[in-house]
Amino acid sequence: MRAGDHLLAATLLVTAGVASAAGDAARGALLYEARCGACHSIDAHRVGPLHRGVVGRRAGSAPGYDYSPALAAAGFVWDASRLAAWLRDPEALVPGQRMAYSVPEAADRNDLVAYLKSVSSP
Template sequence: MTNQIAHQKSQSTLPPSSLSYLIFLFPLVLLLVSPEPSSGSPPAADAAGPGKVLFEKRCAGCHSLDQDREGPRLRNVYGAKAGSTPTFKYSSALKSSQITWTDETLNKWLADPDSLVPDNDMEFHVPKPDERADIIRFLKAASGK
């Protein structure tokens, strides 16, 4: 009987080198098979590349993504009706414009706000088409689109 117990023990244990190898590999295997953690927030606006830097350089003087400032907050602006953030006081021209913010309307707005909506309160424009496109991609990503 003692021989039988000894035989069972020898079958259930691994040599020390094999055990070390498994201890080393186990965390690596977990990293490879574990799903990517989710923050529960909309897709990262960082994914929009240079648009974030351009937004900070060209737009953040008056706007932020999550707080009204001189201009309205801009997270979720893409796909929204112009003048629809309830906590911001828009010009009557913008509120009555019936514009929905899309690639096309945002491009026109950023190029020349007055040509799209005369008598609006935005004084700034982005003259370079490539910069407008990057900013729009950033706003689209920040809106989860």
């Protein structure tokens, strides 16, 4: 092995570690398509609101989508931990909301949140 190979191997290991701690956005994209795509898309309102820019946006505030009064009045800004809590149990986070879906597995939530982040940075 040349020195450069060692460096590459070390870099790959570090990158893999970061990906698992912060969630894997590529896997999240696949999960999104399979589990959220029936109701959501990134750039258009469907049954649920569009998701581009959701991280950093006030909950219930994407223009042109008709939110439940509960989510429209929730008053917080979406960040990673709020999104994970929402996906675990939307009704526990915002009683009276209208999303009848949840994601029981923590690893899946983590990857979905990483994906939502990746479509939210400018």
